[in-house]
Amino acid sequence: GCGGSQVLDASSTKAASSSEASAAGSSDASAAASTEISGNLTLNGSTSMAEVCQALGEAFMKKYPNVKVDKSGNGSGDAPKAVEAGTALIGDLSRKLKDEEKPDDFDVKTIAIDGIAIAVNKDNKVKNLTTDQITKIFTGAVKNWKEVGGDDAAINVIGRESASGTRDGFESIFKCKEKCKYASELTSTGAVKTKVSSDKAAVGYISLGNVDNTVTAVKVDGVDATEDNINNGTYKAHRPFIEICKKGSEDDLINAWFTFVYSEEGKKIIQDCKLIATDEKGNGISAGSASSKA
Amino acid sequence: MENRLTDAQRDRRKAQKTRIVRILAIVLGVVSAASFFFPYITFVFKKQVYSVSALQLLTVRGMRVAGPKLTGIVSIPVLTRIAVLAGVVLALAGVVLMLLKKAAPAGACYILSALTPLIVLISTSDIQSAVTQLNVTQMSVRYLAPFLLVLLLGVVCAVLALWTMGPERLAQSVFLVCACVSIGSVVIITIYVIVSGAPAIAEIGLGNFLFGETWAAGSNQFGILPMILSSIAATAGAILLGVPVGILTAVFLSETARPAVTKIVHPAVELLAGIPSVIYGFFGMLVIVPFIKQCGEFFHWNTQGDSLLAAILILAVMVLPTIVNVSETALRAVPVSYREASMALGATPVMTIFKVTIPAARSGVLSGVILGVGRAIGETMAVIMVAGNVANMPKLLGSVRFLTTGIALELSYSSGLHRQALFAIGLVLFVFIMLVDVLFTYISRKGVQMDAE
């Protein structure tokens, strides 16, 4: 038909001419000074990553005054769609990409690791549970604390809403996907924590970073829930926080963002958000990769 | 004679004015059509600027864009082309129709032409996704003066065109267009709810969907019976608690209270109606839920506070103002003559209230109750904070999930059939509300009939 006869080309002064001119490469972009990087850095996806993203964004904007970081989205599920459609530069997920989300289309970067603590009330005598016990408690096979060495009280199992990344992480690690029998499903880590701290018979899972003196994080198979144990691979319950962008893209803004995230400054912010920072290659996490200790 | 009722000279003066307006409408219409041929939009990729006229959007194949690894041609979306074509044609049609003195269709053409930039605005963003295919991540679009001119001139021309038929017709058209927008939104939302909800129901099967007892998104089980029953139970409970208190409060306000007392209680009820539902949820979460839990510990109930009961209590408070307000209006609308007649027969004020006033206001009171049902079924945020949200069959002290909260909890994470199933819940909810509304209309109409007899 009309073949390639008419194609628009870039020209800052006048409308299209038919000559072909390729746009200048972006190779020199990385050398740009901080003031030269400008634009909107749009992040879309998980809500539980909102806090860390907002925090990183705040610092990033301070460093690059011409950039505006905008974090939106209603959950991890939004991330691949938004990046695919080009409405967001970066997608946030608090879980791994699913197969139907075409993981091959994206560059996947793990920016942090979130430990999952099994939290019980401070007055609960139980301080240690085995993997098997946890599975049984959450699937309803064990119904009373005395069966696992506690007082005589019916166990109140608290979970997160079905599509939560935390829940997804927890259920896949303890192999109880779709089998858990919850007494309540709450929509945030904070809510679970509040619930557990006020209910003697409750048990729930929360972000490790959110553990404080109001609840007890039980040992799993005798291992304390700590950053170190996660890093050395002995504590198994954790999940990645990942960010995705279009495969092979070399956008100045995106490069600057990830450079910042993996910088010392970025790591500090991530740790302030009570997460475990990762290194640049952190594709998934191999527990031994030591460089994340900053 | 200046005062003649039929005056040829006056008609002539009017015709002259009309002619000027018509010429203006034609000239501006031509300008508007011409705007399509000037730089219309600017795309900026990586400091590369493409200024494109509408004509080029229509005719060229695409834009050559060089990415870091790939170079390719980004084609112009079909919708953009259609919009531009329609815009030019409609603007010219408007001009021609004006020349033929057909003002009404000309106005319509102009207005439609003015809408085309909006379609361009929506569809050009598709270019962005095409661009991401080439890994050029960021693109910005700027809309230039001609683009805005088309938008503006179209409207102005339409106004001028209709003006030639007189200010009355012009105003009527403006009002009509607005009415169409409002009605359009109702129609669209109805269609949308049905269209987006139906596929999931078709796939899951109506029976499985409505009467399935398990909701497990991971294993593709989408049965919403627990949610339906919970919604019904919570609504019934809230109505059971809210109605007697509500109606009697209405009676208090309209019949027995001294004006000074009414002046305090009435604003209090209005305030209750205005409190955002999140605050009710917040209050329930911090006061009612712990209270139920403590009662549970005390009486050895098996409950942890988040429960159907908590939702019922919150909803009862939330429907209270609706019932009070509507019932009060209905009671006040009962003619004084009924009350007088009853009193003149020797009935006491209280007897009059219960035997004459309330029965006379019953259709209004019932409307209030039904509106309350509507509010209770549709409430989301307050109950999400107190009900525990597990898709169990309803138990008074157990955790439950409602139709509304089912949607709100999972929409953000869902995809595929799961998301469609959530839309299907929306459809079910919509049907419920329709039923309530039809009932409401039926009852209020019947009330009117009863009063008219």
Place this chain on the structure above:
Amino acid sequence: MLNEKGTESLYAKHKRPADAVLKGLINAAAVITVVIVVGIIAYILVKGIPHISWQFLTTDYSTLDQNRQGILPMILNTLYIVIITLLISVPVGICSAIYLTQYARKGRLVRAIDFTTEILAGIPSIIFGLFGYTVFCVMFRLQTSILAGSLTMVICILPTIIRTTEEALISVPSNYKEGAMALGAGKLRVIMGIVLPCAMPGVLTGVILAVGRIVGESAALLFTSGLGFNMPGKGASGAMDHIMESGRTLTLHLYTTAMDSTGPNTLNVAFATAAVLLILVFVLNRLASLASKALRKG
């Protein structure tokens, strides 16, 4: 007791216990209602007001800095949504109401329209949320943004505005209209010069109620305007660009801080936000009743 004429004397007193019981029930109901109102309001205000400070109202919110927990961005976001929503819905709503009451033939069509606006008014806001999310955020590619939230709210409150305006227009005595017509004024002139000004307090009441609804809305905005809390005009962009960014309103801020009370401070922030919201709603309520009082007078 009989009087001298042999009929029952007027002075023979009857006792009526049922009356007293029913009267007691009526009063009890009123007391319950008042206790509920006062209870909720007092609880929120007592717990919230101590945490409201000038700084709380005028600084922005930060996840990095526990000392920067202000709600200015949420207040501004709420304001943005209110203004944009009203800018679109008020003119359209008023014009529709004028058409429906003054021009449209009172036929089946008008009844159908009345019925549909009634239905629209009864649709739960979560459905508007679903609709806004798929249509504005996804289809029109506005993302979760203040603009998407506002457009959703437009559809949400149009029925309210249309109906209150219709009622106000209908309640303008027809003899004003007749009087103006009899002086030779055209229909448009009568509507704009007499009918609409008379109905203005009613329209205003409707608008204030609509503002109250927007301020209090959460379900429809959760998925459409999102949870961002950037200050408008921060960084490279101007204040107008903010409408394309996600922004949480006060209600959504309350929801997130209440549900996700991670920091030590967040519950206090939630209380303070709730108190601010209550006060705002109270002010709007007063305004609405002032306006409707003006309507009754005019």
Place this chain on the structure above:
Amino acid sequence: MKQETTALETAQKSETPVKTSYGNISGSEDIKVSIKDLNLYYKDFHALKGLNMEIPANRVTAFIGPSGCGKSTCLKTLNRMNDLVEGCRITGKITIDGEDIYDPRTDVTLLRKRAGMVFQKPNPFPMSIYDNITYGPKVHGIKSKTELDKIVETSLKAAALWDEVKDRLKQSALGMSGGQQQRLCIARALAVQPDVLLMDEPTSALDPISTLKIEDLMGDLREKYTVIIVTHNMQQAARIADNTAFFLLGQLVEYTNTTDMFNNPADERTERYITGRFG
């Protein structure tokens, strides 16, 4: 002679001296209602000024006068319907059968049973014809079905309505014509067996034919009841009343038998009103 004295007393007591003409009252040997020095105020507004009247039993008494002169107000004082009006204050004394109806011991319920009232606009309750009639008796404690049935029949017959509605007693009263509704209201008032029947412009909202029917009815009612009727229509007063009272600006100007009132008014103002020179 007695009336003369009363009028004199009034003139001395009330703020504005009143000149009342009392004529020959038909039936004056058997007084049912007696009003003495009645003053009534709506807040600050002095609506009735020093009224004195004696209304005979088994007669039709008409109140006439221009709009706003206080006819309705005076009528309502007789069954204390004014109690419902806020800010309404009364001085003076009204007796029915010699009992002071403003005495603190008075049971208003019984009073209203004794003095039934019919209003300007027909106001049947929005329920069936049967329920309308039985409402009053039920309020006063009658429960037996047969008794109620009997009451319905007698009162409807007394109100000349029985034949028209006997087959549709269970139908809504609002489906009847205006004239039928008004007769139903009369029947409803009769159902509680009153002595006195107060009627405030009972025909002014009705068509001529219904009016005629109700006027005829009033002639019959006189035999058993004391009827007091407010009317705007002087012809009506002339047609049906035994005695007529003419009110002006809250004062009773003239009160005498109807024939005298219309043929031979004692007061000049009465004459001017009757001949249509004002009002």
Place this chain on the structure above:
Amino acid sequence: MKQETTALETAQKSETPVKTSYGNISGSEDIKVSIKDLNLYYKDFHALKGLNMEIPANRVTAFIGPSGCGKSTCLKTLNRMNDLVEGCRITGKITIDGEDIYDPRTDVTLLRKRAGMVFQKPNPFPMSIYDNITYGPKVHGIKSKTELDKIVETSLKAAALWDEVKDRLKQSALGMSGGQQQRLCIARALAVQPDVLLMDEPTSALDPISTLKIEDLMGDLREKYTVIIVTHNMQQAARIADNTAFFLLGQLVEYTNTTDMFNNPADERTERYITGRFG
């Protein structure tokens, strides 16, 4: 003679034969409004049946008749206020100063300017007294402040209201008494300089004293305007009208000068109505 013929024609044309008595019309040498074979239907309801009338200039013409007989309807046809009623259909011809007011080319605005109207209930606009009066002139294109001021003064004076309100022109018209409001409405109608003044029971909502004032006013207005007034009050018609038309069931029964009408009615129905035997 002329009238006789017209009446005859009507009787032949209209569906129901009408027997109209035309008497001596006062001022019949200068006819302002003429109605020929006027039939008016509200949907299916035949509200005016074959009317024929000629209304003289500078006279007060009164329309009387029982409720619902079509007086208001007939009045409204004269300035086409019936156009506003849905389903209202008219046949026949009405001319003012010889111009057909139902001609398609007629400018209704000008017609209503020429034939001003005053309604039963005073209906001043909820704005200041000044704005009320100037509303009409502004509609008809007068903008100059001095001119408007002058119009306000003349019309208020013509309506005998100037002295009472001249110091409070900027205050709301709703704060005035009913009688003042009605005179304001008359002033408002006069402000557009009409030829004909149509009044639909202008005093029926007013007290006797205000009524008197407006009746006096009408006597003065007659000198400059053709006044047509609907009234329920026969005494009023007798007091103020030069000619009176009696309507019954949508028909014009009798039309003659007022003295004849009340002292010597030609039609038996007229006589029965006037003597109060129905209505």
